Amino acid sequence: MPHTMLLDPVRILIGSDQDPIEQGAALIRDGALVDFGDDARQLAQREGIEAQAMPKALLAPLLVDPHSVLEQPLIGQAETLESLCRAAARAGYGQVALLPRAETWRDRVEQLQGFQRPELGVRLHLWGGFSCGGRGEQFSAHGDLLEHGAIGLADDDHCPPIPLLQRALVLGDMGAAPLLLAPRDPQIQGDGMVREGVETLRAGWPPDPVASETLPLGQLLELQRQHPERRLCLMNLSTADGVNQLKAAVVPPQASVCWWHLVADSGSLQPTETGWCITPSLGGPEDRQALIDALERGTLTAVAVHAVPLDEEDCLLPPGERRPGLAGHQLVLPALWQELVNVRGWSVRQLWNALCFGPSRLLGQPEERLEVGSNRWLLFDPQQRWRQSRQSADAPLAANQPWEGRELVGQVTACGLTTPEIRCD
The missing domain is CATH 3.20.20.140 (Metal-dependent hydrolases)
Incomplete structure (x- = not known):
């Protein structure tokens, strides 16, 4: 079954030439960006997709x-x-x-x-x-x-x-x-x-x-x-x-x-x-x-x-x-x-x-930016609390990671490269 979600509202940073869009909307299907703004809302409404409100989170380039x-x-x-x-x-x-x-x-x-x-x-x-x-x-x-x-x-x-x-x-x-x-x-x-x-x-x-x-x-x-x-x-x-x-x-x-x-x-x-x-x-x-x-x-x-x-x-x-x-x-x-x-x-x-x-x-590479049809995006929740642990599935294998056991605030909760479930409150 296709995994589709509408983030609305959410902050969106498209690229280096624009300021973040407050109270924006983005439709994501199988890890790829489908559309933004009112077009995303209308498409989601036609498909019966319920919005996930994440007003403090940021959708941004990798x-x-x-x-x-x-x-x-x-x-x-x-x-x-x-x-x-x-x-x-x-x-x-x-x-x-x-x-x-x-x-x-x-x-x-x-x-x-x-x-x-x-x-x-x-x-x-x-x-x-x-x-x-x-x-x-x-x-x-x-x-x-x-x-x-x-x-x-x-x-x-x-x-x-x-x-x-x-x-x-x-x-x-x-x-x-x-x-x-x-x-x-x-x-x-x-x-x-x-x-x-x-x-x-x-x-x-x-x-x-x-x-x-x-x-x-x-x-x-x-x-x-x-x-x-x-x-x-x-x-x-x-x-x-x-x-x-x-x-x-x-x-x-x-x-x-x-x-x-x-x-x-x-x-x-x-x-x-x-x-x-x-x-x-x-x-x-x-x-x-x-x-x-x-x-x-x-x-x-x-x-x-x-x-x-x-x-x-x-x-x-x-x-x-x-x-x-x-x-x-x-x-x-x-x-x-x-x-x-x-x-x-x-x-x-x-x-x-x-x-x-x-x-x-x-x-000397082209800048990352959000584009329709691309899976090159991340979703960052600045209020997400988590504990740094080498045993976490998100952690590298390396033993020399600082702050072991410390609680941190702010986390990448989803990324188009990995298409995980989005965690939201």
């Missing part, structure tokens, strides 16, 4: 994650291709771009094969490896990678050697494709785990100097100035000083920020919480505020999930020995709705610019 990590796509214990796409879709993500870091580094054409799985719903994009094996010694065949499906080029979570970057930019085999680079110098960071500051000293964490971001960032900005025809993109900016550098740049590149840096800082976490172990290092309250302000002004282009799934064995290690990273696509929209919409007064359109439209621009 979210876009510009970079995350999947090291073992087929047989991973922490996460697989299927489990990642399932969890991402249930969280409202319609596109996920994977960084080249993997057991077999995605720096050759053959390593880009096997990821296009339409039955999984989520559109997967692949960043091709900028350097062979991510070692920063010689660059890969950039033109071949881009010709055979790579969305752009990226390296690991630190800046490759500047001479190597300079040569690649002069040769220009990447053309107009994005080159995603992390402004981080691991030698300056040393053993530092949390950004230097008063809160770090009080908590007893090894400090990570701000210069570990600002020095490589300055070099990258200079390279962008020298090569304005290239599309350098900055990955995971994390400090107030870095934001100031980016604002002052002559040719400012696009830049992303990890969602965790927008909701947590070294002054707000308990010492035993999972969120301390992350790259780049977690900053203080002033860093978090600067990042939020930069995102609101458009200095930062996109919010990334930057999921780095770890298994149980990895997470049993002490913080100083554990590989850094967090996972949890299902946490991002609820957390940022609370922080940016409820607390700071952002509009829905501003939030979607950070989570959907901006990431599409960074990836």
Whole structure:
């Protein structure tokens, strides 16, 4: 039997060029959008379909994650291709771009094969490896990678050697494709785990100097100035000083920020919480505020999930020995709705610019939007209460998910990619 529903009233965000429609209506059949507004109401009335009133909920385009990590796509214990796409879709993500870091580094054409799985719903994009094996010694065949499906080029979570970057930019085999680079110098960071500051000293964490971001960032900005025809993109900016550098740049590149840096800082976490172990290092309250302000002004282009799934064995290690990273696509929209919409007064359109439209621009992809006949939609209920649990059907497999056991407010209750039953009160 066809599964058909009329959401009326419901808030509707069609795309980046419109404000949300209040008291709107949408007819959905078998996961696909049939019609909006009065046409949807009239069609539903003719078919005898009873309306489901969800005036506080939001029907909106799917979210876009510009970079995350999947090291073992087929047989991973922490996460697989299927489990990642399932969890991402249930969280409202319609596109996920994977960084080249993997057991077999995605720096050759053959390593880009096997990821296009339409039955999984989520559109997967692949960043091709900028350097062979991510070692920063010689660059890969950039033109071949881009010709055979790579969305752009990226390296690991630190800046490759500047001479190597300079040569690649002069040769220009990447053309107009994005080159995603992390402004981080691991030698300056040393053993530092949390950004230097008063809160770090009080908590007893090894400090990570701000210069570990600002020095490589300055070099990258200079390279962008020298090569304005290239599309350098900055990955995971994390400090107030870095934001100031980016604002002052002559040719400012696009830049992303990890969602965790927008909701947590070294002054707000308990010492035993999972969120301390992350790259780049977690900053203080002033860093978090600067990042939020930069995102609101458009200095930062996109919010990334930057999921780095770890298994149980990895997470049993002490913080100083554990590989850094967090996972949890299902946490991002609820957390940022609370922080940016409820607390700071952002509009829905501003939030979607950070989570959907901006990431599409960074990836060079067409923006998501609601269209008749499409199943690319999500329904978010900002009042839905739920408890974060790794055992939930909506959760990824990864063991390094923050906020285990915590009650959260706001949840994606339905997504056209998964066509579940809509839960409403």
